[in-house]
Amino acid sequence: MLRDLGDGLVLRRGTPADADALAAFNADVLRYQDAPDPEPSMGAWTRDLIEGRHPTFRPESALLVEDTRGKSIVSSMVLLSHTWTYAGVPLSVGQPEIVGTRAEFRGRGLVRAMFDVAHAWSAERGHRLLAINGIPWFYRQFGYEMALELGGGPRLYTVGLAAGVRQPTPPYRLRPATGADAPFLAATSAHAGRRYLVTAPRDAAAWRYVVSGRSAGSAARNEVRIVESEAGEPAGYLEHVPKLWGPGLHVRELEAAAGVSWRAVAYPVLAYLCETGEAYARAAKTELGLLDFWLLGSAHPFAGVVQFSSSRRPYAFYLRAPDLPDLLRRLTPVLERRLAESPLVGHTGDVRLSFFRDGVRLTLDGGRIKSVEAWPPPRTVAGLDFSLPSADERRPSAMFPGLTFLQLLFGYRSLAELEAAFADCVVRGQEPRALLEALFPKQPSKVWPIL
Incomplete structure (x- = not known):
């Protein structure tokens, strides 16, 4: 107990x-x-x-x-x-x-x-x-704070779709993945991860579990297919739910190998999904209404090669950072690289971030992050705070209500979007604004952990 x-x-x-x-x-x-x-x-x-x-x-x-x-x-x-x-x-x-x-x-x-x-x-x-x-x-x-994009990909209604994507001689075909495909799956997913800020990498062992480790009836189980050429060369992979959710067949993962055209794999993949979705619909005595790519996220390249019917807004992962200064210290190489590629390359100075009850101070020296420390906003500053520029170093460079800074840190919202959404998200002048925009740009992420 x-x-x-x-x-x-x-x-x-x-x-x-x-x-x-x-x-x-x-x-x-x-x-x-x-x-x-x-x-x-x-x-x-x-x-x-x-x-x-x-x-x-x-x-x-x-x-x-x-x-x-x-x-x-x-x-x-x-x-x-x-x-x-x-x-x-x-x-x-x-x-x-x-x-x-x-x-x-x-x-x-x-x-x-x-x-x-x-x-x-x-x-x-x-x-x-x-x-x-x-x-x-x-x-x-x-x-916890909702601070990492989840979903947001498009959907495609299936009325007349199967006939439209059927090819007399398709350049690719799909087959069930096996444990022997794990190294290819790991390499291809790692290549795809380079387009995202935050990823949940899958090595070969993880892929073997995804392919064959779960029981047949598990809510976490998916079907994995290899997209391959007529000669049997792997060109990509597809992961989808093994039944219809409502009227739709939902795709969890879809990736093309390096050097493979997304347009070339699109029709063979869509034809397979239509055929598979119709089979699931017959088994469930219902009808297939759509192919849903929501789980691919809003920044997936497949959305740019097919004309989709619609999309639904993303949801979000909740995040909790139990020791934010420690996390920022871990991410120092990323922050220094961003600064070096910005107009503020070589910057020296402090960035004091207030979360009202607590905060963080980053000290920069010649473009390097010298220290990251917990910074309780001082309560000894005289007078009101109208968020105007100030030489008083006891005042914060920027203020973020609650846990909203996590949205900026994880690329979920831009600084301007946070300011628009929260009236008490405040930046004190152009220098801290330029620093925050350089250090914490908005970037897409795609995470689907091994469950």
């Missing part, structure tokens, strides 16, 4: 013996919106994790709140560990996932108690960042 929560409730670690009970709990509690019945795929995903299929997760990284009176699970979550990259710099990342509580036990602080423990575990593991793909608002109360 990790903690006695009172009223017969205890917080404890998961064990392999919890696989069946926890799978049933998550299938019931985390059913799809408005669904009348439990979702078996959530149970299968849970069982995969607890039974040790995942390459890095072990059952003791699950947290359970148990009602000792009936020996039943009433709340649970897991903590996964990943390595992401920020402009090529590796970052250790923790991901809380599969968070749920039975309706009659909500509002008792059970999730907060689990997050307290998960955050302590995360610190022990050296995570510099935590990330959650979760429901709106909820995780803000645990120190």
Whole structure:
């Protein structure tokens, strides 16, 4: 037992013996919106994790709140560990996932108690960042900010599409991926990652798990296909959900190898998706209505080679940086490179960032970052602050309400967009503005962790 929560409730670690009970709990509690019945795929995903299929997760990284009176699970979550990259710099990342509580036990602080423990575990593991793909608002109360783009890619309605993309002699075909394709998948995904600020790299071992490591019914399982030439040379890959979600077939990943034309692979891929989607529709006794590329994100090159029907706005990952100065020190090589490529190359001076209750100070010397320190905004400055330029070094160079600076740091919003959205996001003069725009430009990211 990790903690006695009172009223017969205890917080404890998961064990392999919890696989069946926890799978049933998550299938019931985390059913799809408005669904009348439990979702078996959530149970299968849970069982995969607890039974040790995942390459890095072990059952003791699950947290359970148990009602000792009936020996039943009433709340649970897991903590996964990943390595992401920020402009090529590796970052250790923790991901809380599969968070749920039975309706009659909500509002008792059970999730907060689990997050307290998960955050302590995360610190022990050296995570510099935590990330959650979760429901709106909820995780803000645990120190998270929506600060990394998720989704936003286009969709294509399928009426008449299959005939339009059918080719007499297509230049490429698609086949199921196998474990032997893992090195190609790893190299191609790494090449694609160069277009993004933040990525979740997949090495060959991770790809082998994606291709064949999950159970057939898992919510995290996808179909992976290799795009290859008639001669059998791999040219790209496709990853899609193995059934229809509503009327659509959803694509998770689509990448072309270096030197391969996106236009050339487009029609063979679309023809395959139409054929596969129609097969899924027949099996489900429904109709295929669209191909959905939302998960590819708003900056994916495929959107530029096909005329799509529409798009939906992106969602976002929640991020939490438990030690922001430490994270910025880790990213120093990236920040120095950006500064060297800006009009402020060789700059010397301080950048004092206020988050009102706390803050960070970056000291630059000749274009190098000499130090990054926690900086509590002084409370001793006399007079009102109208955000005008000031020689008083006790005043901040810029002010960001709450956790909004994370949106700037992770390229999710530009400085101008934050100022437009938050009236109390303020920059004191042109020099700090130019520095912030050079150090923290808006850039696309694409992250899909191994779940």
